Amino acid sequence: MKAEYANPFIRAASEVFAHETHLQMTRKGLELRKTPLPSRPVCIILGITGPIRGQVVYALDEDFAHTVARRMLPGKLPAEVKRLTNSAISEIANMITGKASIELAGEDKTIELTPPAVFTGERFHMDFLNIPTLSLSLISEAGSLEINIALTEGSS
Amino acid sequence: MRLKTALIIDDAAVMRMRLRDILEPHFDVVGEAEDGEQALSLYEACRPDFVTLDITMPKVDGITFLQNLLKSHPDAKVIIVSAVGQKQTVFKALTLGARDFVVKPFDPERVKTAANRLFSKA
Ligand SMILES: [Mg+2]
Numbered sequence: 001m002k003a004e005y006a007n008p009f010i011r012a013a014s015e016v017f018a019h020e021t022h023l024q025m026t027r028k029g030l031e032l033r034k035t036p037l038p039s040r041p042v043c044i045i046l047g048i049t050g051p052i053r054g055q056v057v058y059a060l061d062e063d064f065a066h067t068v069a070r071r072m073l074p075g076k077l078p079a080e081v082k083r084l085t086n087s088a089i090s091e092i093a094n095m096i097t098g099k100a101s102i103e104l105a106g107e108d109k110t111i112e113l114t115p116p117a118v119f120t121g122e123r124f125h126m127d128f129l130n131i132p133t134l135s136l137s138l139i140s141e142a143g144s145l146e147i148n149i150a151l152t153e154g155s156s
Numbered sequence: 157m158r159l160k161t162a163l164i165i166d167d168a169a170v171m172r173m174r175l176r177d178i179l180e181p182h183f184d185v186v187g188e189a190e191d192g193e194q195a196l197s198l199y200e201a202c203r204p205d206f207v208t209l210d211i212t213m214p215k216v217d218g219i220t221f222l223q224n225l226l227k228s229h230p231d232a233k234v235i236i237v238s239a240v241g242q243k244q245t246v247f248k249a250l251t252l253g254a255r256d257f258v259v260k261p262f263d264p265e266r267v268k269t270a271a272n273r274l275f276s277k278a
Contacts, residue, residue: 084173091170091260098240098241098260101242115167
């Protein structure tokens with residue numbers, strides 16, 4: 001696992017959060033783990049294929065997930081925001097991964113993303129890759145986000 | 157004057173709602189699809205004047221949908237709205253026949269401009 005994978009995700013997350021939620025995200029920590037298994041109850045899993053491949057697992061608390069959705073949907077009723085919370089955080093994860101992967105692979109390579117999958121609560125003993133993972137934690141005034149980057153270089 | 161009609165294709169409900177809010181005062185959003193398979197039958201059913209098309213979607217992705225659509229409707233007007241904004245992907249979509257490519261996250265004005273441009277006579 002290359003430590004330089006972290007910076008594109010930090011930049012992408014800051015930009016996407018600023019644009020979509022007006023929250024300022026700053027880096028709080030970075031550590032190496034054995035798998036991308038998340039340590040927060042709401043997680044979003046995305047696969048990447050191409051010159052860089054693997055999994056990126058985003059994780060956050062339920063309250064923060066609602067806050068993100070509320071901020072992405074100004075003027076919508078609380079019930080609607082609640083219904084769209086999973087969709088909102090999936091799309092945030094999709095945008096961050098899209099932006100970061102351009103930087104990682106270079107403009108002239110093609111990377112494909114799988115549609116994000118959201119899981120909450122107990123359903124965590126599932127298919128996480130067993131590859132060394134960079135675990136990033138980012139913090140804002142409204143909550144924090146964990147990004148577990150389990151990527152390797154390889155031909156597709 | 158009749159409003160031009162739009163079909164919104166994106167797997168994220170939050171994005172479909174946002175695109176609808178941006179387009180609706182100026183265009184008539186006649187349908188929403190959440191994957192490329194649903195989109196094709198909806199396109200046939202409502203024959204919109206244009207579509208906004210996401211790329212990363214389950215079942216049938218946006219690029220495959222674009223290829224299929226343009227085979228049967230070579231004049232279909234498609235604006236891609238996607239988080240996968242690499243040069244290669246943009247180039248491929250435009251070469252296939254998409255009219256514009258908006259990268260997420262986007263500003264509402266960018267989407268509105270792209271849609272208006274489809275129908276300007278300049
Ligand atoms: Mg999508």
